[in-house]
Amino acid sequence: MLSINVIAQYLGAAVAIVNHAYIYIISTMWLAIAQYGISPSNAYLQPELSQSSFVSLFAYFSGIDAQIIALIAAISAILFLSLNSLYESPSPVRYVVRLAAGVSVMIFSFDIMKYLLVFEHSLYSLVWQSAGLNWYSLTSILGLNSKTLLPTSLNGINNELVTFLLLTSLFTVTGTMLGTLMIREALLLVLMITLPFISALFIIPGLDRYAYNLWVFTIQMTALPFLILVPIYLASLFSFNFPLQLALLGSVPIIPVIFLRERRAFSLGAVLSLFDISSSQPFSFVRSYSKPNFPPGFSEKEFLQGKSDRGVEAITRDGRVRWEHLESIGSDYRRFGGDRP
Amino acid sequence: MVINAIIPLAAIGTQLQIQGMINRIYELIISVSAIVIAILWIPIGIGFFSSDESKKLEAKSRFKNAVIGTFIYVLAVSGALYAIFTFIVTGS
Numbered sequence: 001m002l003s004i005n006v007i008a009q010y011l012g013a014a015v016a017i018v019n020h021a022y023i024y025i026i027s028t029m030w031l032a033i034a035q036y037g038i039s040p041s042n043a044y045l046q047p048e049l050s051q052s053s054f055v056s057l058f059a060y061f062s063g064i065d066a067q068i069i070a071l072i073a074a075i076s077a078i079l080f081l082s083l084n085s086l087y088e089s090p091s092p093v094r095y096v097v098r099l100a101a102g103v104s105v106m107i108f109s110f111d112i113m114k115y116l117l118v119f120e121h122s123l124y125s126l127v128w129q130s131a132g133l134n135w136y137s138l139t140s141i142l143g144l145n146s147k148t149l150l151p152t153s154l155n156g157i158n159n160e161l162v163t164f165l166l167l168t169s170l171f172t173v174t175g176t177m178l179g180t181l182m183i184r185e186a187l188l189l190v191l192m193i194t195l196p197f198i199s200a201l202f203i204i205p206g207l208d209r210y211a212y213n214l215w216v217f218t219i220q221m222t223a224l225p226f227l228i229l230v231p232i233y234l235a236s237l238f239s240f241n242f243p244l245q246l247a248l249l250g251s252v253p254i255i256p257v258i259f260l261r262e263r264r265a266f267s268l269g270a271v272l273s274l275f276d277i278s279s280s281q282p283f284s285f286v287r288s289y290s291k292p293n294f295p296p297g298f299s300e301k302e303f304l305q306g307k308s309d310r311g312v313e314a315i316t317r318d319g320r321v322r323w324e325h326l327e328s329i330g331s332d333y334r335r336f337g338g339d340r341p
Numbered sequence: 342m343v344i345n346a347i348i349p350l351a352a353i354g355t356q357l358q359i360q361g362m363i364n365r366i367y368e369l370i371i372s373v374s375a376i377v378i379a380i381l382w383i384p385i386g387i388g389f390f391s392s393d394e395s396k397k398l399e400a401k402s403r404f405k406n407a408v409i410g411t412f413i414y415v416l417a418v419s420g421a422l423y424a425i426f427t428f429i430v431t432g433s
Binding site for chain 2: 066067068069070071073074075077078080081082084085086089090092095096099100103104107108
């Protein structure tokens with residue numbers, strides 16, 4: 001029969017083995033984070049951008065691009081003409097501006113991305129160097145014991161289980177950091193290839209917000225490393241508080257989540273609402289070519305016939321009552337509106 | 342494979358094939374849309390020769406927009422739109 005003490009000894013030995021493995025895994029993961037995730041050249045995709053096969057892949061797409069631009073411009077011209085002939089005469093200036101913006105963004109999206117990354121890379125390198133940290137060494141950043149990867153204040157503690165728990169939390173934090181940073185780079189590369197096609201939506205009114213949101217998302221993703229350096233630098237200052245250091249490193253994967261909550265790149269509900277026949281203005285994205293933007297419930301005809309004294313009320317999402325009405329001033333009209341308590 | 346016999350999947354890989362497919366779609370859309378545009382001009386013409394004064398006035402502004410729309414359509418289909426925008430920014 002094995003006594004409790006012997007079992008405890010065996011278990012302790014097993015945990016010690018796991019701890020030793022952890023130390024190597026965490027050190028390697030941090031090296032990967034520093035090298036592939038946050039080092040200036042890799043964070044801003046410099047090796048990928050200079051790789052000839054990636055550039056030629058884009059050249060392959062841009063050959064098709066010219067025809068796709070022609071097709072979309074032709075379709076939008078037909079849409080414009082049908083609104084003009086069948087519905088009410090739209091504003092040609094708005095249409096031409098939309099078309100010009102859409103086509104130029106489509107043609108130059110790769111160049112825009114390239115110069116954006118190069119510009120931010122130079123700025124980021126400056127921040128990276130001036131921080132004066134040894135970014136490649138986790139032990140020097142967090143002030144850890146280089147052999148046990150534990151805070152130096154815990155040097156006296158020799159309990160394998162406590163070590164295991166602390167190393168596990170460090171492993172989780174570095175693992176999620178590595179995942180976030182790598183997914184960011186992968187998303188940027190995918191977006192570089194797909195943005196020229198998605199930018200075509202700029203031409204179609206009502207769908208332009210998807211292209212706009214995706215561009216905003218892309219720019220946020222390129223700016224992410226600046227924000228990631230802040231918690232890492234702060235963690236280097238507070239070597240006396242290990243849980244706080246863990247929390248600071250753990251906040252790194254949360255930063256892009258906050259961004260995504262701010263402005264969702266895709267929203268299924270918004271896409272479905274375009275085709276909602278039961279709403280008061282079905283296919284409203286097509287009608288938004290129409291000249292003055294009358295509030296919902298008004299049409300140009302109604303206004304011209306002097307029915308403009310009718311107001312419109314709508315309840316917003318946060319429960320406020322919003323009202324709007326039109327009043328004619330000379331030959332022009334003005335829109336009045338506000339919150340009703 | 343049956344699918345391979347019907348659709349030679351391996352052959353679709355090249356850029357030339359994809360370009361060919363897009364060219365075909367392109368031709369089809371041009372031929373259909375030219376007819377659509379011709380039909381869309383009819384209401385403007387009817388308004389133009391109408392005896393109602395207000396309809397005549399309305400047809401004039403619609404005529405201007407229709408000319409702009411048709412012009413952009415012709416530019417797009419002929420490939421001039423792409424060439425103009427490329428020239429404006431890259432200069433070549």
